[in-house]
Amino acid sequence: MIDLSRNDTNPQGLRVREFYLGRQPILDRHQALFGYELLFRNAPVGPAHVTDDLSATASVIAHAAQLGMERVVGDALGFVHADADVIMSDIFSFLPREKVVLEVTDAVTLTPAVLQRMTELVGQGFSFALDNVTSDTGHVQALLPLVEYVKMDMRNLPLAELMKLAPRFRQDNKKLVAEKVETRDEFKNCLDLGFDYFQGYYFAKPVIMSGKKLSPSQLAVMELMTLVTSDADNLEIERAIKRDVSLALNLLRLVNTPAVGARQRIDSLSQAVTILGRRQLQRWLQIMLYAEPSKRGHSMTPLLMLATTRGRLLELLASKLRPSHRHAADIAFTVGIMSLMDTLFGIPMADILQQIPVNDEVAEALMFRGGFFGDLLKLAECIERIEEMDDHIIPTLRDLAMSTDELVELEMAAFEWSDNVVRYAL
Incomplete structure (x- = not known):
């Protein structure tokens, strides 16, 4: 296992704070705040990119823990990306398990060691979300018993496919999260399909009503x-x-x-x-x-x-x-x-x-x-x-x-x- 308990620097010399942070709200069916997905970006000279590699993710988590996760998410949950290297690392001593949901994609390399480590982390009280699910493959099936949340991207899935997948995952008692919900119609469609949580800025878009008066x-x-x-x-x-x-x-x-x-x-x-x-x-x-x-x-x-x-x-x-x-x-x-x-x-x-x-x-x-x-x-x-x-x-x-x-x-x-x-x- 990779030891990152002293994670002041990483092999590439990435300073802990060479990143910027996005915090996207995740709402429940009543549109009350449930959590935030925390999106970290490197700040390179060239185009920005997601810090999914082990060293960068570990640096960010270490810094977030140092600042206090409560400052970032308050009373809500924080959803944080985790690849196979992160899962196999020792960064979890930095994380308050009751405040964090670890997001993995169906592209994560499923070795026996990774599955065993995820099982250990679930046993320790950590929660997992399966992110960007587009089908019901054998890979997804192998991960389902270990995850509490299934996230589906509204940009990548047509409504017909959503109508097949949502009931399937609900049968396994998974909590469904709709990502990239940008319109109120999309929100309503996901509500009707039984989604539990919604991520996107549909709630911040003005719906102009002619002749409307202030209360x-x-x-x-x-x-x-x-x-x-x-x-x-x-x-x-x-x-x-x-x-x-x-x-x-x-x-x-x-x-x-x-x-x-x-x-x-x-x-x-x-x-x-x-x-x-x-x-x-x-x-x-x-x-x-x-x-x-x-x-x-x-x-x-x-x-x-x-x-x-x-x-x-x-x-x-x-x-x-x-x-x-x-x-x-x-x-x-x-x-x-x-x-x-x-x-x-x-x-x-x-x-x-x-x-x-x-x-x-x-x-x-x-x-x-x-x-x-x-x-x-x-x-x-x-x-x-x-x-x-x-x-x-x-x-x-x-x-x-x-x-x-x-x-x-x-x-x-x-x-x-x-x-x-x-x-x-x-």
């Missing part, structure tokens, strides 16, 4: 945001909050999250308005727009998670890249969190910007991905869709004069912050 609770938050960004005095803002009891209670709960970092508990609305200040109060109201619909169910949870992660990542990027620009971080946060409001409201972004007054830089970023803040938003979107857009990340980082090391550290911080916010917001 009363959303209107209340929007009106309050207008007061906060205007010259209204604190007493007027406090009175407006008090007119909506649920709004007041939700705001108090949100501003007492660890993510705010207040030194004392905030027990009153006047305290919230005074201690937080206008910019911080505006931030929590923006988050509440996403949190409010989730009171009616879990369907907005992933959108809330994605929006808060984007907002925080853009804020951290702007703080690092423009430290002397006083308001750059606040503008960046607003761009990140507003970038999904067309999906949230089912209204075109142009119409939203007529209702929410923003400056030209924010409008340019949201409408056209233009300017400095548009570049930051494009970077965040590329990271979210790392499989299709990873070749854009390195050039963008180069333009921003930022290293992959720095990007991963900021991503980890954004993941952790977002997880804290969502945990308290729902």
Whole structure:
């Protein structure tokens, strides 16, 4: 067995942090967050590629463990690729078995030693997923007894084939994961076929409904945001909050999250308005727009998670890249969190910007991905869709004069912050 217990470097000299990280949500049938697939990429001079080889994967896992897997996945599960070399290695001492699902493909070399090692790991409490399944071959049959999840790629499988395979694997009590679900029709088809989990960004795509109006609770938050960004005095803002009891209670709960970092508990609305200040109060109201619909169910949870992660990542990027620009971080946060409001409201972004007054830089970023803040938003979107857009990340980082090391550290911080916010917001 290959000993990687001291995995500071690898035979090729790959530094532990020469990678960047994508985190793609996996949702359950109610569209609540279940897990994340963690996608790692090398940061080479040439085209980016998946770090499936042993040394790179081990380096990444060692670093993720060092940072703390909870920072990456929060309360969810982390799905991590593992080839035959990884399975035969000693990297598993780095991994919290209750938080990790190891993904193998049906292309993994099935030697007796690999099967025995997988059996040992299952006995130790690790879970396996069989990834990119396209048929029911003998190879797949040999792996099925050892795996808990079967993943099928919606891009690679026609509906007719899915209709044959899904019932077959359900007979063996396997949990089915649909990958690359990009439309709500695909989501519905997979629901009907009995899939348990769904991976893809169908939930983040706007479904524009003509003539749609904001809900009363959303209107209340929007009106309050207008007061906060205007010259209204604190007493007027406090009175407006008090007119909506649920709004007041939700705001108090949100501003007492660890993510705010207040030194004392905030027990009153006047305290919230005074201690937080206008910019911080505006931030929590923006988050509440996403949190409010989730009171009616879990369907907005992933959108809330994605929006808060984007907002925080853009804020951290702007703080690092423009430290002397006083308001750059606040503008960046607003761009990140507003970038999904067309999906949230089912209204075109142009119409939203007529209702929410923003400056030209924010409008340019949201409408056209233009300017400095548009570049930051494009970077965040590329990271979210790392499989299709990873070749854009390195050039963008180069333009921003930022290293992959720095990007991963900021991503980890954004993941952790977002997880804290969502945990308290729902």
